[in-house]
Amino acid sequence: MRYRIILVCLLFSNYCWAQDVSSQEKIKEIEDKAFAIGMNSYKLALEKMSVQDINLLPSGENPKYDAAACVFLKEHSSAEKMIDDKRGIIVRKANWQAKLDLKKSDVSAVNQILSKYASKEIYLLFRLLPDEVMWWIRKDQRLTLMSLVDAVHEAHHALDQVLSYCNDSNATFYFDGEARITELKRGGTENYSIISEGIPEKYGIGTPPNSNYYRYVNNNKLHVNNDFIILLDEFNAYTSTASLDISLTPSELYKKFRSSGITSYGGNLQGMSDFMLYTLCYLQVARMHYPDSYKKIKESPFLLAHIARVWKAAEQTLHDGYKHTVNNGGIYVLQPDLIDTIYSPQFLAELDHLGIAHGNRVDWLNTYFLRLSEKNGIVFN
Numbered sequence: 001m002r003y004r005i006i007l008v009c010l011l012f013s014n015y016c017w018a019q020d021v022s023s024q025e026k027i028k029e030i031e032d033k034a035f036a037i038g039m040n041s042y043k044l045a046l047e048k049m050s051v052q053d054i055n056l057l058p059s060g061e062n063p064k065y066d067a068a069a070c071v072f073l074k075e076h077s078s079a080e081k082m083i084d085d086k087r088g089i090i091v092r093k094a095n096w097q098a099k100l101d102l103k104k105s106d107v108s109a110v111n112q113i114l115s116k117y118a119s120k121e122i123y124l125l126f127r128l129l130p131d132e133v134m135w136w137i138r139k140d141q142r143l144t145l146m147s148l149v150d151a152v153h154e155a156h157h158a159l160d161q162v163l164s165y166c167n168d169s170n171a172t173f174y175f176d177g178e179a180r181i182t183e184l185k186r187g188g189t190e191n192y193s194i195i196s197e198g199i200p201e202k203y204g205i206g207t208p209p210n211s212n213y214y215r216y217v218n219n220n221k222l223h224v225n226n227d228f229i230i231l232l233d234e235f236n237a238y239t240s241t242a243s244l245d246i247s248l249t250p251s252e253l254y255k256k257f258r259s260s261g262i263t264s265y266g267g268n269l270q271g272m273s274d275f276m277l278y279t280l281c282y283l284q285v286a287r288m289h290y291p292d293s294y295k296k297i298k299e300s301p302f303l304l305a306h307i308a309r310v311w312k313a314a315e316q317t318l319h320d321g322y323k324h325t326v327n328n329g330g331i332y333v334l335q336p337d338l339i340d341t342i343y344s345p346q347f348l349a350e351l352d353h354l355g356i357a358h359g360n361r362v363d364w365l366n367t368y369f370l371r372l373s374e375k376n377g378i379v380f381n
Contacts, residue, residue, distance in 0.1 A: 100130055107134060109143055114152075117247050121177040121240065122152060129155045145248060145257040149241050149268060156237035171229040173236045173306055176313075182303040184229055189293040190286060192231040193217055195278050198285040200341060203277060212274040228297060231282055232307065235275040239314045242268035245332065246321050258331060265331045269321045272314055273338055279307070280347040287353065298354060308356045315359045322367045336368040 102108045107130065114123045126133050136151035137143055156174060163172035163179050164186070172181045195217050196204055207213045216234065220226050245267045248254045257265075286294040297303060318339070324330035341347065343361045351358045361369070 100127070106137065106143060110134065110137065110148065113148065113248075113251060113253060117251050118152075118244055119247060121175070122244050122247075124177050125152065125155055125159065125174065129159060132158050143253075145245075145253050146265075146267075148253065149244055149248070152244055153237050153241040153268065156240060157233060160233050160236070171232070171303070173233065175236055175240065175306070175309060180302075180306045180309070182306055183300040184296060184303055186229050187225050187227055188296055189228040190290045191220075191226050192228060192278070192282055193220060193226070194285045194290065195231075195281045197289065199277070199281045203274075203338065203341065212271055217278070228282060228286075228293065231275070231278060232303075232310070235272070235279055235314075236306075236310055238268050238271040238275050239310050239317060242272040242317045242321065243313075245269055246317065246324055249324055249330070262331060264326050264333045266333045269317070269325075269332045269334055272317060273334055273342070276311070276314055276342050277338065277347070279311075280342065280350050283350040283354070284347065287350070304354055304356065307354070311351070311356060311358060315363075318364075319367070334368070336364075339364055339368045 100107055100111055102111065110126065110130075110133065114126050118126075132155040133151045136154050137147050140147040140150075159174045160172060163174060163181075164170065167179075167181050169185045170181055171184050171186060172179050174180075199213070199217075204213050205218070246269070283294070283297070286297065318334075321332060321334065322328065325332050325334050340361075343359070343364065348358060348360070
């Protein structure tokens, strides 16, 4: 856990500051504080410390205030390049990777699994943040399909946080092995709990108390910084790790998970689909009732480019994941009526308003809608 955020700020550079004994002791102190309150990142630990404590950290150990750590990133994310690149920023792929301690059996096991089954994007994420990934797995006290995928999901968030700090707090997302920088800053739009004002009841308050709706939307209304950026950060992470869920299906880890008696598992595929709907609901409610927030989103071309990028990937993951759903002999749960709602004209119109390309209901006639048609006698045109 020790060099987690410090080195992430440096992941696009070829150098790292040396540490003296006192700085190492200070980092250990922060680490202990973070662990004691169940936190996994220095960013969260720093928020619990006073400014005086933070300023005691030497240069290079203060990602929140030390812009020098982000020189390389800034050199490759100029406004001119953003204008020239119609898709938004593409920062050079990292040359630097954290050293893996393969003498530790759990690190070696994770490395073996991800290098064999994961996408290049996911494996690079592990190589950039091995301590972050391993912290979550060790917290769960065992390496399972769930603990591995959840750890990668959380590492996504950690990397996005730091990349955003390194870009003057402009929301930045790790996706497809690259850093995608947008125009929005955290806190600039309405809390994503406004989703509750427009989501169909069966996917909102009508869901079980342990559903993603209650976990993310209903229970986070008082978190003032949980705005559209955080919503997109979750959508981004769920989409990436849903593909990991699918790519691990040939692995022994997946087979062991199934042999344990588990017959159904929502996982990241369910989470990704939920956040497809949440994103559409947010856009709809913002357009109708929160014009200032909607205007910021609509007038941010690089943000829109990233929404489009994640949406396209999510649709591909839906296609890839279908054969691994419960109805096809797999374990992943994805309700066809949720896909039906996402692809209803009411919600797809929100993507049209913003010029974001998307699939249509006809794309699911031979997959998710096939069984829905058989079950309900519904014919989809």
